[in-house]
Amino acid sequence: MVTKSLINQIQNLKQKKFRQKTGLFVAEGEKLIQELLEANFKYSKLLTTENNTSFPADFILKNDMQKLTHFKSASNFLGIFNKPQYLYDFNKESDSVIVLDAISDPGNLGTIIRTCDWYGISDLICSKDTVDCFNSKVVQSSMGSISRVRCHYIDLLPFLKKSKLEIFGASLKGGAIYDLNLNKKSIFVFGNESNGISSEVNKFINNLITIPKNKQSLKIDSLNVALSVGIVLSERYRQIN
Amino acid sequence: MVTKSLINQIQNLKQKKFRQKTGLFVAEGEKLIQELLEANFKYSKLLTTENNTSFPADFILKNDMQKLTHFKSASNFLGIFNKPQYLYDFNKESDSVIVLDAISDPGNLGTIIRTCDWYGISDLICSKDTVDCFNSKVVQSSMGSISRVRCHYIDLLPFLKKSKLEIFGASLKGGAIYDLNLNKKSIFVFGNESNGISSEVNKFINNLITIPKNKQSLKIDSLNVALSVGIVLSERYRQIN
Numbered sequence: 001m002v003t004k005s006l007i008n009q010i011q012n013l014k015q016k017k018f019r020q021k022t023g024l025f026v027a028e029g030e031k032l033i034q035e036l037l038e039a040n041f042k043y044s045k046l047l048t049t050e051n052n053t054s055f056p057a058d059f060i061l062k063n064d065m066q067k068l069t070h071f072k073s074a075s076n077f078l079g080i081f082n083k084p085q086y087l088y089d090f091n092k093e094s095d096s097v098i099v100l101d102a103i104s105d106p107g108n109l110g111t112i113i114r115t116c117d118w119y120g121i122s123d124l125i126c127s128k129d130t131v132d133c134f135n136s137k138v139v140q141s142s143m144g145s146i147s148r149v150r151c152h153y154i155d156l157l158p159f160l161k162k163s164k165l166e167i168f169g170a171s172l173k174g175g176a177i178y179d180l181n182l183n184k185k186s187i188f189v190f191g192n193e194s195n196g197i198s199s200e201v202n203k204f205i206n207n208l209i210t211i212p213k214n215k216q217s218l219k220i221d222s223l224n225v226a227l228s229v230g231i232v233l234s235e236r237y238r239q240i241n
Numbered sequence: 242m243v244t245k246s247l248i249n250q251i252q253n254l255k256q257k258k259f260r261q262k263t264g265l266f267v268a269e270g271e272k273l274i275q276e277l278l279e280a281n282f283k284y285s286k287l288l289t290t291e292n293n294t295s296f297p298a299d300f301i302l303k304n305d306m307q308k309l310t311h312f313k314s315a316s317n318f319l320g321i322f323n324k325p326q327y328l329y330d331f332n333k334e335s336d337s338v339i340v341l342d343a344i345s346d347p348g349n350l351g352t353i354i355r356t357c358d359w360y361g362i363s364d365l366i367c368s369k370d371t372v373d374c375f376n377s378k379v380v381q382s383s384m385g386s387i388s389r390v391r392c393h394y395i396d397l398l399p400f401l402k403k404s405k406l407e408i409f410g411a412s413l414k415g416g417a418i419y420d421l422n423l424n425k426k427s428i429f430v431f432g433n434e435s436n437g438i439s440s441e442v443n444k445f446i447n448n449l450i451t452i453p454k455n456k457q458s459l460k461i462d463s464l465n466v467a468l469s470v471g472i473v474l475s476e477r478y479r480q481i482n
Contacts, residue, residue, distance in 0.1 A: 035460065107348055111465045118464055120455030145461055178479045211475065212482070214361030219276065220386055223359055224352045227471040230464070234452065234472040235479075238419045241453070 002047075002064045010068045010080065016132045023083050025134035029075045030054075032144050039147035042082040049076050070136035083134055086150040088123060090162055096185055096236065097165065099125040101156060101201050102192040103225060106131050110141025111226035112190075117145035119233040124151045125159060125187075127201075160204035163187060167206045169197050170228050172221070174208025177232055182209075183239040188232055190225055243288075243305045251309045251321065257373045264324050266375035270316045271295075273385050280388035283323040290317050311377035324375055327391040329364060331403055337426055337477065338406065340366045342397060342442050343433040344466060347372050351382025352467035353431075358386035360474040365392045366400060368442075401445035404428060408447045410438050411469050413462070415449025418473055423450075424480040429473055431466055 012018040013026045024044065027033055030053075033046065037055055046057035049065050057077065065074040098121055103109050109131050116124055124133075131138060133151040142149075160167060168182070169189045189205060191197035197205070211223060211231050223231075253259040254267045265285065268274055271294075274287065278296055287298035290306050298318065306315040339362055344350050350372050357365055365374075372379060374392040383390075401408060409423070410430045430446060432438035438446070452464060452472050464472075 038460075111468060114461070114465060115468060117461045118454045118458055120458050141465075143461075143463075148460060178482075212478065213359045214478070217359055217361050219279075219389060220355070220358045220384075222384075223471070224355060224467070226465070227352060227356060227468055230468040230472050231475040234475060237453065237455070238476070241419075 002060055002068065006045075007067050010070075010078070013080070014070055014136065016135065019083065019132065019134050024080050025083055025139065026070055026136055027079045027081055027139055028069060028071065028077065028136070029140070030077045032139070032147075033077050033079045035144035035147045036079070036081055041084065041147060043079050044082065045080040047078045049074075053077075071140070084150075086152055088125070088150075088152045088154070088159075090164075095123075096121060097123050097125055097163075097187045098229060098233075099127075099156060099160070099187055099189040100130050101127050101189060101197050102195070103130045103190070105193055106135050106137035107141045108193065108224070108226045109133060109135075110138040110143070110146075112229050113138070113142040113149045113151065114145040115226065115230045115233060116149045117142075119237060121233065122148070122150060124149055125156070126151055126153050127156045128153050156201050157204070160187070160189075160201065167204055168209045168232075169202065169205035169207070170225075170232065171196065171208040171210060174210040176212045177209050177235045178212070180207065180209060181239070182232070182236040188229075190229055193225055243301055243309065247286075248308050251311075251319070254321070255311050255377065257376065260324065260373065260375050265321050266324055266380065267311055267377055268320045268322055268380055269310060269312065269318065269377070270381070271318045273380070273388075274318050274320045276385035276388045277320070277322055282325065282388060284320050285323065286321040288319045290315075294318075312381070325391075327393055329366070329391075329393045329395070329400075331405075336364075337362060338364050338366055338404075338428045339470060339474075340368075340397060340401070340428055340430040341371050342368050342430060342438050343436070344371045344431070345434055347376050347378035348382045349434065349465070349467045350374060350376075351379040351384070351387075353470050354379070354383040354390045354392065355386040356467065356471045356474060357390045358383075360478060362474065363389070363391060365390055366397070367392055367394050368397045369394050397442050398445070401428070401430075401442065408445055409450050410443065410446035410448070411473065412437065412449040412451060415451040417453045418450050418476045419453070421448065421450060422480070423473070423477040429470075431470055434466055 048057040167187045289298040408428045
């Protein structure tokens with residue numbers, strides 16, 4: 001049986017302020033939890049509705065799991081994990097960096113984290129008003145990649161000022177990604193779903209880049225931001241390899 | 242004031258079986274409705290909470306709109322539209338075609354429709370078990386592109402058998418997209434989020450294609466499907482232009 005206080009604790013962790021206060025977050029699903037454990041994430045509780053598990057977890061009933069889950073349907077595993085503390089080291093800017101300026105949709109951020117993992121980008125810099133990466137929907141849509149990609153929430157202006165890398169900004173009016181050299185170590189900035197890159201951040205952009213669209217596609221004016229990240233990283237991969 | 246019967250009708254249209262029975266779907270948001278009207282979609286009702294509108298719509302109170310919306314928060318406009326009837330013409334295979342085999346997530350389908358619009362792909366072939374494109378979440382995440390991209394729900398096997406185009410299938414084990422000629426008129430098949438392309442459909446694939454990942458990214462095993470569609474279409478665009 002799960003206690004009322006545990007139900008409350010886990011339900012409260014839906015809210016960013018409780019995650020901030022406690023330093024905890026919730027992860028659901030066997031594969032995700034396994035990947036967090038492999039990446040040495042510390043946990044305070046692991047729960048399961050299964051009898052045999054590949055890692056130690058407390059058994060609870062399916063009915064009880066349904067009271068805990070952050071989603072419509074519960075999975076077989078739920079864990080309460082400690083949020084990691086990452087430090088960004090400017091002296092070890094070992095690879096290109098993705099910078100997100102006020103991304104608001106959890107599914108978009110999760111997909112961006114997953115895509116960074118695919119392309120070997122290990123540091124993701126998020127403005128402080130970007131949706132929290134330990135929001136359960138972000139954790140879920142990152143499909144385990146949250147265990148491998150480090151999300152740093154910092155003030156973008158001092159960060160961009162301090163970095164020595166070239167700064168590209170995704171925009172509707174810029175050079176076509178296929179015509180530019182994306183094969184150096186660089187920073188790629190992507191803006192909010194509705195408003196794009198903010199004017200303050202825009203001042204630090206060295207090069208605006210665009211994903212060209214079909215000439216007949218006159219009525220569509222933007223691509224999904226996670227998709228834009230993927231297309232830019234794919235083109236960067238092609239140029240490097 | 243809105244009647245109880247109107248509330249019921251609009252709430253029922255959340256369900257695919259009611260959309261099928263009535264041939265109707267719900268669209269919310271001014272920009273989306275404007276784009277559907279521009280594309281000559283027929284409607285049975287347009288409602289707004291605004292006093293001045295750029296197209297004729299019946300005025301209702303915000304409280305009432307909140308009873309009608311399919312989302313957490315209502316927008317200022319809601320319309321009941323007729324689902325269009327499209328015929329796919331094999332004799333006019335004017336451009337490449339995207340085929341979806343059992344895509345289940347509404348956000349993914351909406352993003353794929355938007356991406357097809359960006360790249361000028363006007364026909365999207367969906368297996369009958371792909372999520373309904375007139376599901377409100379799909380309509381919303383397509384960001385108006387549902388008015389320009391024709392989604393056909395048909396049996397994939399006879400379709401693939403009949404088509405004269407070369408058939409590429411997105412897979413984890415295939416030729417790298419950058420090394421293949423994607424610049425001809427072709428069919429690109431993408432499979433279900435968890436299971437990939439089904440074995441029956443797989444038999445019709447002429448060429449398996451892969452989006453290569455970073456060599457160090459050993460622990461991640463797949464990309465989001467909408468993102469895969471975008472990356473393949475971006476590479477196809479690059480080769481054509």
